[in-house]
Amino acid sequence: MTQRTLIFLAGLLWAAGASAQTTRVRGQVTDAADGKPLQFVSVVFPGTTTGITTDEQGIYALETRDTVSRVQASMVGYATRTLPLTPGTFNHVDFALEAVEFGIGQVVITPGENPAYPILDGVIRNKPLNDPERYDTYSCRTYTKMELDLTNIRPQFRSRRLQRNFGFVFDYVDTSALTGQAYLPAMISESTADLYRSSRPAFKREVIRASRISGVEDNFAAAQFTGGMHGDVNFYDNFIDIFNVRFASPLSDGGRAFYNYFLVDSMVTEGRKVYKIRFHPKRLTTPVLDGEVNIDSASYALQSASARMPKGVNVNWIRHLMLDNENRPADKGRWFRVHDRVSAEFSVSTADSSKLTSFIGTREVAYSDVRIGEPIPDEVLRMDNNVVVRDEEPGHRREEFWEQVRPYSLSEKEKGIYAMVDSVQHVPLYRNIYTLINT
Missing domain, CATH: 2.60.40.1120 (Carboxypeptidase-like, regulatory domain)
Structure with a gap:
């Protein structure tokens, strides 16, 4: 069996999740x-x-x-x-x-300061008031969903043997908005946790209430992966650290050295006036992003951001990267995250280094029950690790539980994909290759 086929089958082993049928x-x-x-x-x-x-x-x-x-x-x-x-x-x-x-008369344009600059100066000046990572303390409930999809699917993957054993999974091939290419769902994980943080002293702890990864039997051990082993994307930081790469943030204190800014619109969203600012990189010699930010006019807080890695930026095995962030006023009127999403297409080299098998990885985090300024419970402070798994029923949470903790309901197609995983586990070829890949 070729290495390419093994990589493909590795995705099938965990065929469990679509991109939420959006x-x-x-x-x-x-x-x-x-x-x-x-x-x-x-x-x-x-x-x-x-x-x-x-x-x-x-x-x-x-x-x-x-x-x-x-x-x-x-x-x-x-x-x-x-x-x-x-x-x-x-x-x-x-x-x-x-x-x-x-039908308008003559328009005279005179040079002046970029109208986006005063807004960006307001964002920088108010970071201590709007950046949750600078609050004295906060706690919240999180729901995290991580997915892995196989893309760049070639016709030869649909061999007779694969069709005989796994043919029904091809009914779940979909198309990505990130790349516009077809993909096949390969893995899905879900976790819900309580997150605690303070800035003085520096302290951060995640207590995982429940976690599951479809297709992986040792769910309890995998909970730490679905919970704490991912980086936070904070646009208020000067640099966004992700995949061991430091991207210059568009809201960096020195952002004008990296980006050209354009005030493209002002609008009213949910009763608040918002400025839409587009940013483009000045050069591609350093890791930079391309996209837009929406800034609240009253507080200079980041309402939302959408950014992607532009073509020409060389980040080794990452081919596409997209970051989405949404924030709203929360406890005591302070701004806090509502939703984060990171999507990336990355490549794994096969035996022939000139050929690449690509995957799309997606992590979504929804935040709720936000409490700002409240003391962190002593019980949490006494815990030993930064990520603590407290699932009384590891691997045995009922679907009713997940329906309650999810911020959205699964579609009928997604429910069918979960059933697909149960079916594929009974295929003899699955058991043999699962043992190999799991090892």
């Missing part, structure tokens, strides 16, 4: 007259707060769990267009916007 859309926005890409175009799901602006190539990518059936593109000087979507699946939607003429 509505996903990806495409490009161009000028209808000349076909050139349009950047800074606002693309949204009408009726929701989910939206983004196009990058320098006119590319956009959106995902949502809300029930949506349309996507809209708008930009000053162009007619707004709204196109239909198929909910609950991947959609590729391109826009060709037509320019419109306005």
Whole structure:
């Protein structure tokens, strides 16, 4: 059996999770007259707060769990267009916007300070008030979902032997909004935990209440992986450390040395005025990002951020990287995270180093029950490790429990994938290869 086949089968061993059956859309926005890409175009799901602006190539990518059936593109000087979507699946939607003429007089533009700079200065000045990692103490409940998907699926993978033993799993092939490529679900893990942190003295502890990884039998040992063994993405830091790479943050104190900033819009979201600032890297010689941030006008807090690794940045085995962050006022009116998402496509070298097998890894964290400024319980302070597993029933949590702790419900297709895992474990070939890969 070839190494390529083993890597493919390794994914099948844990075939357990899809990307939460969201509505996903990806495409490009161009000028209808000349076909050139349009950047800074606002693309949204009408009726929701989910939206983004196009990058320098006119590319956009959106995902949502809300029930949506349309996507809209708008930009000053162009007619707004709204196109239909198929909910609950991947959609590729391109826009060709037509320019419109306005009957206005002469416009005189005079040089001045970049209007994004005063806003960014306000963000830097108010970091101690808005960055949760600088609060004296906080605690919260977290729900973490991690996924691994096999991408770059070639036709030869669908051999007769694989079809005979695992053919039914190909019914779960889907398409990623990150890359626009097909992928096959390979692994899913879930965990719920209580997170405690203080800044003086520096202290952080995660108490895992329950954890499970579909397809892996030793769930209790794997709980530490699903819980604490992942990095936090904090846009307030000067550098974002992820995958052992230090990316310059767009909200860095010295961000102007790395990025060009553009104030592209101001809008009202949930009753609050928000500034939308687009940032592009000045150069690609250092690890940088490309994307946009939304800043609350009253507090200068980060409301949301969406950033991706631009083409040309060389980070070894990472081919694509996307970071999403959402924050809202929480306890005592202080801002706190609501949702974090990290998606990355990475490659594993096979026997022939010129050929790569690619995977898409995704980690989502939802935060709830936020308490700011309260003392950390003595019981938690006395614990020995930074990650503590306190699952009274390791590996035996019922589905009813997970339905209560999840911030969203699984779709019928996702439930079918969980059933698929139970079925694949009874295939004799599965048992043999599981023993090899698990070792």
